[in-house]
Amino acid sequence: MSFSPESFQRRREQVRKVLRSRKLDALLVTGERNVAWLSGFTGDSTWLLVTQDKEVLLSDFRFVTQIEEECPGVTGVIRSSSQRLTDILAETCGQLHVERCGFEGHLVTVETAELFRNLPDPTTWVSTTQEIEQLRAIKDRDEIAEIREAVRFAERGFRCFQAALRPDKTERQLSAELEHAMRGFGAAGFCFPAIVAVGDRAALPHYRAGNNLLSASPILLLDWGARAFSGYCSDLTRTMVTAKPDKTFEKVYRTVLEAQLAAIQKIGPGVRCGDVDAVARQFIAAAGYGKYFDHGLGHGIGLDVHEVPRLSRNSDVILKPGMVVTVEPGIYLPGWGGVRIEDDVLVTRQGCEVLSSLPKDWDSVLTAC
Template identity: 40%
Template sequence: MSVPYAERLARLRASLAQSQLDALLVSALPNVRYLTGFTGSNGLVLVTADDALLLTDFRYATQVKHEVAAEVRVAIEQMSLWTRLWKELKLLPRIEVLAFESAHVTHQDAARFVAEGGEGAGWKWRPALNLVEVLRESKDASELAHIRAAVQIAEHALARTLPQLRAGMTELAVAGLLEYEMRLAGSERTAFETIVAAGPRSALPHARASAQVIEKGDLLLFDFGATSGGYVSDITRTFIVGRAPDARQQEIHDVVREANGSASAAVRAGMRGRDADALARDYIERRGFGAAFGHSTGHGIGLEIHEAPRLAKTAEAPLAPGAVVTIEPGIYLEGWGGVRIEDDVVLTTDGPERLTTFERTLLQVG
């Protein structure tokens, strides 16, 4: 499936014109990839009204020939990308006011705009925030295809992993199995550091897999994702190890599952992030567990595991059509354990479509 780089660049140029900017220097690598296709670890992109230039180094001289969009010029620099940037800028006409990505530039690099490329050189630099990230919120068909593939890889790997689990294994061993199965299924990398948390440690929303031994009767929480074409999935399921759940475990899992299911069905494009957050939060509060749900209901996913939009109590921005968001309510009780269920949902013009299909009941494993 072809990637619409020309359309992405056109949308960015329209945003630059609206902001009265002659150019944008793109330094965040996910944004570089989104605009050009380049996947290397060192690159700058300069976008003007009628040009797009990728600067990178000699390590990628061959790679760029196969990756970079036809709409983008490439300059391979043997020494400093910044020195080359000033040279290239001098060759471009009618460039006066330029923006840089203020959320992604170090203080050291920002100082270059004053010391080397400031008004003495004829350019006026301005900080800009989220000019490309706003474009990335709505996924096109090529992006959705990769996210769907990342979901399928992750769910396939989970299905392969669960029959191998036994009480007595460590969280680290289980995480290793899951990551191995994702690699076998085609994941380019893990989407983030895999979370496997057992027993009381499942009450830690961002627990790292540890040497903790998994015991019979433990709640066992998985939070993980695969990567396909640079795009990620983000899935959470909670299981019970070695026996049927007790009444408390089943009750809390049922509350979280209901919050997840109702929010996944009701979330809509155009809804404010805070209202989307309330879809899950209000139900959990009505059931008496509001204080035990301390994080947001969800976030966008794509080239990064956390990107726009936000589904949080303080998020006023509306959810864009085409966004892919997580719905991940949870209840966490210190010393007892926690339950989280997370699905990936695309906000189509016809309503939400849940991409994740893995069973949401409290399955017994091991």
């Protein structure tokens, strides 16, 4: 799906409301995902300057045609090979009479921030934090459709992954086969390196697939996500067994599953993110595994696989319709393994909708082994 020029214009109008509230003449957007969200530009090394009545892409010769094709109605200012982006930034700010310009202080380096402030131009530079990311947190109908597609790619790939499980395959081989399958179904590829963890490696929440054979343990944890060609992501986790599980696995699995289901039930508009986290965390603690679950319950997804809001114990952010979050409690026992279950959940006006549909009940785990 390609987004209409009107969609990008509506997003830029949201930025202009931020400008007025912050008493800024312009905002310089440097983050690649943020530039893409506001303009449709899919290249790199390009900044977007948004004023109260104009939008200007600052770029170079490589992207002249791409800007014309992807960003109709947006002015492009192209630096020569003897110029830096900051040179044409200063010129453009001067021409547009920008006196106070915000920049993405959470994304630029200290060196770049100093370059802004030392430009030979009377513009005052003001550091801002996550202004565009906060706007991106609430997805419109077209964005939700793209996330649904990314979920479908991931789910179809998972079914091929299950069918390809063989004792003599390594974690890395299984990861490669999963990505190949998703690409065959139309995905751009993984949106992050898949976590394929056999046995005690499943106790490492962000493990990277290695050379462990599937036959080394009956426990197999898979955390993966597909990226659609629009750039939107999915993020799922399933823990499975390849042989009859022991009693510990059953207890841990059932605990994680019930914690996740309870947390999802809590999600809805007006609910504090920290309260959703608390539901799962308290359930796991009551089962005796509290110290083995100490990461956040989930996060937003969209053009980035990790976005705001965060479902964490200290988050006071209030959920709103259009937000899409992961819910991914886990229990990790060093030397034994771990269990995590993750789904993508859309906040609706009435409550929530789980976008992912892969089986996760205990009977499906037994059927798979």
